[in-house]
Amino acid sequence: MVTTERLIDAVWGDDPPSSARAQIQICVSRLRRALADLCLPDVISTVAPGYLMLVEQDQLDVHVSERLTAFSRQAASAGRQAEAAEAMRAALALWHGEPLTGIDSELVKPARIHLSERRLSMIEERVAYELGLGRERELVEELLTLTGEHPLRERLWAQLMTALCLLGRRSEALEAYRRAREVLVMELGLEPGEELRRLQKSILNGQSEPVEPVASEPAYAEEAPPAPQCLPPSVSDFLDHAQLVDQLSGELGHCSADQLRDLRVVAISGMGGIGKTALALQVAHNLAAEFPDGQLFADLDGTGAHPLAPRQVLERFLRALGVAATAMPASLSECADTFRGLVAGRKILILLDDAADEAQVLPLFPGTASCAVLVTSRGRLAGLPGVRQAYLSLLTTAQSVSMLTAMIGDERARAEPAQMP
Known part of the structure; x- marks a missing residue:
């Protein structure tokens, strides 16, 4: 979703006319008519406070x-x-x-x-x-x-x-x-x-062939990029959210070719310490077999004093995909381009843990619907394209008992029932 204010900034900068909003609406209407003439009538949607463009994998x-x-x-x-x-x-x-x-x-x-x-x-x-x-x-x-x-x-x-x-x-x-x-x-x-x-x-010096004409140094040495396996281990004493795990696994998992139109993104939000990372890891490990080209993981440290910059994350991902340090792109946008190129058409699951906001996450998205993205954050990341929201609320009494029992063992839980919630 792009806000109307951002569109105004993009067109006029710091000096927009008083009719800027009306002109943006007129331009969007013209775009819609032009796309409808090309048999694409529903590409641009109005989503407060702006607009959203929905495109299929090969339309851009x-x-x-x-x-x-x-x-x-x-x-x-x-x-x-x-x-x-x-x-x-x-x-x-x-x-x-x-x-x-x-x-x-x-x-x-x-x-x-x-x-x-x-x-x-x-x-x-x-x-x-x-x-x-x-x-x-x-x-x-x-x-x-x-x-x-x-x-x-x-x-x-x-x-x-x-x-x-x-x-x-x-x-x-x-x-x-x-x-x-x-x-x-x-x-x-x-x-x-x-x-x-x-x-x-x-x-x-008279050389008839002064240089061996070669292409740019390839980003990776292998015929195909490697399949990274970067997921941390799943938490064995994780609380029982089996129904939610199954639901999220279904939303991110196997899709037919006809369904692979939009990038699959699930954002898990909730207060600190509620178990977002553990839930995300369990979902990711459940789905690992459905993403044979690799799984990437990054702790974005969004709630820390120094959240990880998108370029730092992309450089980690590129190294995991086989990019040599000498071939590392110079800018954030070039890193993002190289990353999207390397994962294009491949089945890769990307887990982004503890995101600060949409701006930290968006440059890390692939450009192909064959990939899937799982994000955790304390706040709802409503501005992410195509996102499915999952909110993790406080534990019920039954969940608390189940989690504690998993941590301390059945024998101790039965021996000290008064100490249980």
Whole structure:
């Protein structure tokens, strides 16, 4: 759910017109009509105090692009360069023009920069795969255009120099280096980086193939990411909530292909010490067999003095999924993209314990409905998309007796009945 106030901030920033709310309503109405024309009449719902968009797994190009990118990287890691290039081309074909144009608020600008950076990185990876396949002749014209549009991207210059040199056009490769150096010095006051300097030196030394054209370092070494098993042990003396355990297990567990449309999220809330973590662990262990691609766990320490930052959690998850420290993404958004790419289409259960609020949790969500998320928090996390709420209330007398008996044993409980609740 996105509030109307947040939409106003996204469109106008700190200086909205007095008619902002009415204009947002008009825009949403137009969006609904446009989607209805595409046979998608019920995508946007009004949910106080704002709006909610309900989309199926393959209705957002960005999610499809993430899955194709993840497949491309897996193929490249396994040495299947042609498949990697084809998948990355398919992922890039889903991009149409610059994203989020016409809006320049501080809320939207970071997302636009992030999406543009993601697309450029995908292009560089695809070019690297195709250089490895000997397609330098087809790439030269494209790389000339790309370096003109993005003159500060040193990797694009390096790829252009490599393609030209592989075609025997060494003088043009050296001219490309001169242009790259000129723009870097003029715009940034920096000399070219090591890769460009090494390329220039090898060309000057007369090497016909100055560099082995390889793709980006794969995020993981295996043909497929590992299946992490990160759940702590279940609590054996947990109070008897068998009915609730069965209910939550059913909501998160096995679904047919037709039912895998929305991400499955269950949020367990209740006062401190009531047993939320124990309940969540029991549910998670019950479901482990239904998520054979792995189970991830993080104690978010939301009620502590220093709650865990989403990026810290994502880095832990990425390491568990086989990402090398040297390949760790630089920003939160890049970590989230890599994480969603690695879990795309896989059956993974994610348990997030002791969440502070929705903002701490949302970056940790996968982008695929094959995964499921279990969250515990003292407060209700009503802003999470598709969340099913489970509130853990105070123990009944019968539950208290059952829990105490499990802890101290039947013999002692029978021997000291006066001390029981």
